[in-house]
Amino acid sequence: MLLAVENLAVSYGGIQALRGISFTVEEGEVVTLVGANGAGKSTTLKTICGLVRPQAGTISYQDETINKVAPHQIVSRGISQVPEGRRVFTRLTVLENLEMGAYTRNKQETRQSLENVFERFPRLKEREHQLAGTLSGGEQQMLAIGRALMSRPRLLLLDEPSMGLAPMLVREIFSIITEINRSGMTVLLVEQNANMALSIAKRAYVLETGQIVLSGTATEMARNKEVRKAYLGE
Amino acid sequence: MMMRCEILTLALGRSRLILIFYRYSCSKCFYDSCRPGGALKAIGGRCMFWQQFWQQLVNGVTLGSTYALIALGYTMVYGIIQLINFAHGEVYMIGAFTGLIMVTVYKVNFIIAILAAMLVCVPLAILMERIAYRPLRKSTRLAPLISALGVSIFLQTLVTLIKGGPNPLAFPQVIQDTVYVLGPVRFSTVQVLILVMASLLMVFLQFTVKYTKIGKAMRATSEDYEAASLMGINVNRVVSFTFAVGAALAGAGGVLVGMYFNSIHPFMGVSVGLKAFCAAVLGGIGSIPGAMLGGIFLGIAEVMGVAAGFDTYKEAIAFGLLIIVLLFKPTGLLGLPIQRKV
Ligand SMILES: Nc1ncnc2c1ncn2[C@@H]1O[C@H](COP(=O)(O)OP(=O)(O)OP(=O)(O)O)[C@@H](O)[C@H]1O
Numbered sequence: 001m002l003l004a005v006e007n008l009a010v011s012y013g014g015i016q017a018l019r020g021i022s023f024t025v026e027e028g029e030v031v032t033l034v035g036a037n038g039a040g041k042s043t044t045l046k047t048i049c050g051l052v053r054p055q056a057g058t059i060s061y062q063d064e065t066i067n068k069v070a071p072h073q074i075v076s077r078g079i080s081q082v083p084e085g086r087r088v089f090t091r092l093t094v095l096e097n098l099e100m101g102a103y104t105r106n107k108q109e110t111r112q113s114l115e116n117v118f119e120r121f122p123r124l125k126e127r128e129h130q131l132a133g134t135l136s137g138g139e140q141q142m143l144a145i146g147r148a149l150m151s152r153p154r155l156l157l158l159d160e161p162s163m164g165l166a167p168m169l170v171r172e173i174f175s176i177i178t179e180i181n182r183s184g185m186t187v188l189l190v191e192q193n194a195n196m197a198l199s200i201a202k203r204a205y206v207l208e209t210g211q212i213v214l215s216g217t218a219t220e221m222a223r224n225k226e227v228r229k230a231y232l233g234e
Numbered sequence: 235m236m237m238r239c240e241i242l243t244l245a246l247g248r249s250r251l252i253l254i255f256y257r258y259s260c261s262k263c264f265y266d267s268c269r270p271g272g273a274l275k276a277i278g279g280r281c282m283f284w285q286q287f288w289q290q291l292v293n294g295v296t297l298g299s300t301y302a303l304i305a306l307g308y309t310m311v312y313g314i315i316q317l318i319n320f321a322h323g324e325v326y327m328i329g330a331f332t333g334l335i336m337v338t339v340y341k342v343n344f345i346i347a348i349l350a351a352m353l354v355c356v357p358l359a360i361l362m363e364r365i366a367y368r369p370l371r372k373s374t375r376l377a378p379l380i381s382a383l384g385v386s387i388f389l390q391t392l393v394t395l396i397k398g399g400p401n402p403l404a405f406p407q408v409i410q411d412t413v414y415v416l417g418p419v420r421f422s423t424v425q426v427l428i429l430v431m432a433s434l435l436m437v438f439l440q441f442t443v444k445y446t447k448i449g450k451a452m453r454a455t456s457e458d459y460e461a462a463s464l465m466g467i468n469v470n471r472v473v474s475f476t477f478a479v480g481a482a483l484a485g486a487g488g489v490l491v492g493m494y495f496n497s498i499h500p501f502m503g504v505s506v507g508l509k510a511f512c513a514a515v516l517g518g519i520g521s522i523p524g525a526m527l528g529g530i531f532l533g534i535a536e537v538m539g540v541a542a543g544f545d546t547y548k549e550a551i552a553f554g555l556l557i558i559v560l561l562f563k564p565t566g567l568l569g570l571p572i573q574r575k576v
C-alpha cells in the first residue's frame with residue numbers, strides 16, 4: 001500500500017472539515033475523491049501534504065506515519081501536489097516555476113526533469129521565459145502539473161485540475177493524467193467533475209460533509225444510482 | 235533638460251585622481267561661467283543655482299543610498315511574512331556600534347569593520363526572528379508588530395546600558411578624507427565609498443534574488459507561502475535567509491552612516507529606521523527595486539529641502555512626501571497591484 005489514511009479528522013477552529021475518513025491508494029492506481037463544494041476534498045490533500053495538521057487519525061505513506069512531517073520534507077519523500085486553483089508563481093517565469101518544482105532535486109536531476117516536462121508540455125517550452133501570470137488558464141494548469149512533476153514524485157495529488165477549463169481542455173488534461181499514470185506514477189485525483197474523474201480512475205470515494213459515504217471501483221460508482229443523481233447531473 | 239557631459243581633462247596629480255568634467259548646455263552663460271578655474275569666480279545667480287543643484291543631488295543620492303540599504307530590509311521581510319520589522323532600525327544601530335568597536339578597539343580598517351558589522355547583525359536578526367516573530371506567525375497580525383516594537387526598545391536599552399548612557403559617541407575618521415572635484419560637484423571620499431558600497435551591495439542583492447536558487451525561493455515564498463512549501467521549499471529557512479540579508483545590508487549601512495556623520499548613538503535607528511520604512515513604502519513595500527528607488531528619492535528630497543531652507547522641517551519632508559505619493563499611488567512608486575486572494 002502506497003498511501004493509507006485512517007480515521008483522519010481535521011478541524012479549522014470550530015469547523016469540523018473531516019470527520020474520520022479512511023481510504024487507501026495502491027501503487028500504480030488512479031484513485032479519485034469526488035464530492036460537492038465544502039465536502040473536505042482539499043482539506044484531505046492539504047493534510048496529506050502537511051499543510052494542515054490532523055486532529056486525529058493517521059496518514060501512512062510507504063508504511064511510515066507522516067502526520068508530523070513538515071511539508072517540505074513530504075515533497076522529498078515523493079508526494080507532490082497540484083493545488084486547487086493552480087497556484088503558479090505568477091511573478092516568476094515558466095522556467096523558474098518549474099525550477100521551484102525541482103527544489104529538492106540537484107542540478108542534474110532538475111535538467112533531466114525539465115527535459116521530460118518540456119517533452120510532455122511543448123507549449124511550456126515555447127513560453128519558457130514568459131511570466132507565469134501571463135499564461136492562459138489552461139497553460140497555467142499545465143504549468144502547475146509540470147511543476148509538480150519536476151520533483152519526480154511517486155504519488156501525485158491533483159486538486160480539481162479541470163476547474164475553470166473549457167471541455168476540450170478538460171479532456172486534454174485528463175488524457176495527460178492518464179499518460180502520467182501509465183508512465184508509472186500513482187495518482188490521487190480530487191474532482192467535482194465526477195464524470196471525467198470516474199472515466200479515468202480505477203477506484204473512487206465519495207466524500208460528503210467530511211465523511212466518506214460511498215466507495216468502490218470507478219465502474220461500479222459510475223453505475224450507482226445515488227452517484228448518478230448527485231454528481232452526474234441525472 | 236538637454237545636456238551633454240564630456241571629459242576634457244583627466245589629470246593624475248601625485249597619487250590622487252582628479253576628474254574634471256566640462257558641461258555644455260543650451261545656455262552659453264552656463265558653459266562659460268561654470269567652468270572650473272578662473273571663470274568660476276564670475277558665477278552668475280543662475281549658475282550658482284545649478285552648481286548648488288548638482289551638489290545637493292550628489293549629497294541626496296549619497297544619503298538616499300544609505301536609506302535604501304536599510305529600506306531593503308523592511309521591504310524584503312514584509313514581502314515574505316507581511317511584517318513591518320520595527321526593530322530593523324536597531325539592527326542598523328548595532329551595525330554602527332560594531333563598526334565603531336572594530337575601528338577604535340581593534341584598529342581595523344573600514345572594510346573589515348563593515349564586514350564585522352554584517353557578521354554581527356546577521357545572527358542577531360536571525361535570532362530576533364526565531365524568538366520574537368516566529369512563535370507569533372499564526373497569531374493575529376498585530377501581535378508580531380507589538381513584539382517588533384518590544385525588540386526595538388529592548389535593543390536600544392541594551393546598547394544604552396552597555397555603553398553607559400544615551401549620549402552620542404564620535405565615530406573616528408577612518409579614511410583620509412580627500413575631496414574630489416567633478417565639474418561643479420565636490421565629492422568626499424566617504425561619499426564615494428558610500429555610493430560604491432551601496433551600489434555593490436544592491437547589485438549583489440539583485441543578482442542573488444534574480445538568479446540564485448535561494449533567491450528564486452524567496453520570490454516564490456513571498457508570492458505564495460503555501461505553494462512554496464508544496465515545492466519542497468523550507469519556508470522557515472527562506473524567512474531566516476531574508477532576515478539575514480536585510481540585516482547584512484543594514485549593518486553595512488550603519489557603519490557607512492557612522493563614517494559619514496561621524497557620530498552614533500543608541501537611538502539613531504529610530505529616525506533613520508522610520509525614514510527607511512517610509513522609503514520602502516514610497517517605493518512600494520515588498521518591491522526590492524522600489525526600496526532602492528524610494529530611498530534615493532527620499533534622500534534627494536530631504537537634502538534639497540534642507541538646501542532650500544526648510545532645515546527645521548527636515549523630518550517632515552519624508553512623511554509629507556510619503557503622504558503625497560500614497561495619495562496618488564497607494565501601492566507606492568513600484569508597488570505591485572493589490573494582490574488577488576487565492
Ligand atoms: N482555512 C480554513 N479555515 C476555516 N475553515 C476552512 C478552511 N479551509 C476550509 N475550511 C472549511 O472546511 C470545509 C472543507 O473545505 P475544503 O476546502 O476541504 O472543501 P472542498 O471539498 O475542497 O470544496 P471545493 O470543492 O469547494 O474546493 C469547508 O466547510 C470550509 O469552509
Ligand SMILES: [Mg+2]
Nearest residue numbers: 041042043084
Ligand atoms: Mg477544494
